[in-house]
Amino acid sequence: MRLEAILQKKFGYLAFRPGQKEIIESVLAGRDTVAMLPTGTGKSLCYQLPGYMIEGQVIIISPLLSLMQDQAEQLMLNGEKKVIAFNSFLTRAEKKQALNQLNKYKFIFVSPEMLYFESVLSQLAKLSIALFVVDEAHCISQWGYDFRPDYLKLGEARKRIGNPLTLALTATATSEVKADIKKSLDIMDCSEIIYSVDRPNIALSVEKLDNFREKTDRLLELADSLEGPGIIYFSSKKMAEQTADLLRDKGAKRVMAYHGGMDQESRILVQQQYIHGQLDLICATSAFGMGINKDNIRYVIHFHMPLQIESYLQEIGRAGRDGNQSIAIMLYAPGDEQLPIQLAESELPDKAQIDWIEKWIKENPNAILNISQFEAQIKQLSGLTDVQWRIFNDFFERKSKSGLDYRRILQEMKGYYEGRIKFKRESIEEVYKWIHLKTCRREHILSHFNEKKSVSIHFCCDSCGLELKDFPKNTNSDNQEEPLYDWKSHLEFLLIPSE
Structure with a gap:
């Protein structure tokens, strides 16, 4: 066949x-x-x-x-x-x-x-x-x-x-x-x-504001005026929640926050309501969107700078899956680059934490045999987060299998983390340069993946003359709520094994 x-x-x-x-x-x-x-x-x-x-x-x-x-x-x-x-x-x-x-x-x-x-x-x-x-x-x-x-x-x-x-x-x-x-x-x-990584139906725009207050005011304007559904991305769980609250205070009924700190049931509820058209807007961290089967998302806004071109491309790619015209907007104010740098550095154990762990292992040599058994103790005393612990534990276990002495492992770990931080800083710097480009934004993204812009795109980017007035305005003035989706029955249908 x-x-x-x-x-x-x-x-x-x-x-x-x-x-x-x-x-x-x-x-x-x-x-x-x-x-x-x-x-x-x-x-x-x-x-x-x-x-x-x-x-x-x-x-x-x-x-x-x-x-x-x-x-x-x-x-x-x-x-x-x-x-x-x-x-x-x-x-x-x-x-x-x-x-x-x-x-x-x-x-x-x-x-x-x-x-x-x-x-x-x-x-x-x-x-x-x-x-x-x-x-x-x-x-x-x-x-x-x-x-x-x-x-x-x-x-x-x-x-x-x-x-x-x-x-x-x-x-x-x-x-x-x-x-x-x-x-x-x-x-x-x-x-x-x-x-090609290119999505020609997604227009690219960067708006530069003077400060945080101006960014927030502009975000409220965009959320009120752009035709949805939409997603607003934040690097902070707290900001995602606060902005969702602010939007509801301003009259937007069909908006919710979504982030990894929510319990599973709440995340599933928000996700399913959005997929089934009961929500128009999600204020989210990067935890939201991967694999979401919703083809009519019309806009994606980044309130915070992403850490890499790749993550930015992945997140804006959630718009326009139906092939219709959509837009990605990034809001920038001076100093915005500091948050992604802090996030990148906090993801990995720092030198002081590794030095402390080395001292602790010296005092507890039997821990080398199975370092994962001491997770709670090491995390509590060194201050490692869950993410830092997983990265540390994986590195230590992989290197231990090769027979390296723990001192050598921890020394290599420092060098590895220094390389990772350097790479992340360079990635953030590339996003920063992209924000301040005067030339075509799409061409720069494509060149990152060794591609060239091969076709002329009418709604390309703000550097190529794109204006937001070219995009449809929000006409959903009544914001009527629909009956709640029966997500629990839906979830049971999905997760109970079939015969």
């Missing part, structure tokens, strides 16, 4: 989007594949369709519960019952039941953290795995904008389950990141299918 016929029968589409067919053909030919498609261009189809054409299970490694939830849900809505999202949402009894019958599922979504439980890995090793999918594969690379230490172990996990055919998917990856992905997964001899 032709691929187009299967596409129409299983998914209801008449034609592939650019890049999808080439990736699917590569997978069906049995070639390990690294694929890069812009955000919102249908990467999930690239493993779902071939999954129906090859015998065995499809394992999908996904970094976020919301992303996993959304993709599993889409498969179920398309009529696929043999799918499970294996993550922390499942109760202990549900996990045990699912592990005992994994061979009954076709599509198995697994978080990287869950993958490293021996009980999970050993059960996966018993399956006939047709395809091993690493979604958001840029998380593997230390040079990627969303580096996750747990992703570094995926190559080892892949080996444990028999080195199955592998598809690594990402929306944004420089040449260094792509090299890291291939090396870490041990798929050096693979196909690379790389499409």
Whole structure:
């Protein structure tokens, strides 16, 4: 059967989007594949369709519960019952039941953290795995904008389950990141299918204000005037919440905050209400948006500077997935670059913390045998955050396996962190320069990925003459609320394992 016929029968589409067919053909030919498609261009189809054409299970490694939830849900809505999202949402009894019958599922979504439980890995090793999918594969690379230490172990996990055919998917990856992905997964001899990161239907604009108050006032104007739905990104959970409150005080009923500090039920509620049109605007941190299946987002505003061009591109890519004209606006005031620098530096343990840990290990030499057992003690006394601890623990354990003395490990750790901080500062500096560009903003972003602007775009960027008056205005004056979406029933449908 032709691929187009299967596409129409299983998914209801008449034609592939650019890049999808080439990736699917590569997978069906049995070639390990690294694929890069812009955000919102249908990467999930690239493993779902071939999954129906090859015998065995499809394992999908996904970094976020919301992303996993959304993709599993889409498969179920398309009529696929043999799918499970294996993550922390499942109760202990549900996990045990699912592990005992994994061979009954076709599509198995697994978080990287869950993958490293021996009980999970050993059960996966018993399956006939047709395809091993690493979604958001840029998380593997230390040079990627969303580096996750747990992703570094995926190559080892892949080996444990028999080195199955592998598809690594990402929306944004420089040449260094792509090299890291291939090396870490041990798929050096693979196909690379790389499409442009450009989204021509998203106009780019930067507005420079004099201070924080002016930025806030301008944000309120934009939220009131632009046709939604929209997303406003913040680097601060507190600012996301305060701005949502402020917007509601100004009369915007259909707006909520979303960030990683919220409990799971609250996050799911906000996410589902937004997807189903009960909210027009989300004030969010970067925790929101990855994998959200909402194609009519019309604008994305950044109140704070992103840390990298890659993360900026990923976040604005949540707009305009339906192909219609959308806009990305960044608000800047002098000194805004200080917050991303502080965030970058606070993500990693500093020299003083590492020196303290070295002193503590010297006094407790048996801790070297299993440093993770002392997590609570080390975090409490050194002041490591959860993120800092995960990065420290991963580095220490990986280096310990190579037989290095703990002093050498900690010395290497200092050098590694210095390199990471230098890289992050350079990335922030690049965003700063981009904000102050006088030339085409799109051309500069494309050059970051070794691309060139190949077509003329009418609504390109503010440097090319873009004006906000060209964009539709908000006409939803009554802001009537719709009946609440029954998200609990929806969640139960998603997470209870199917027979």
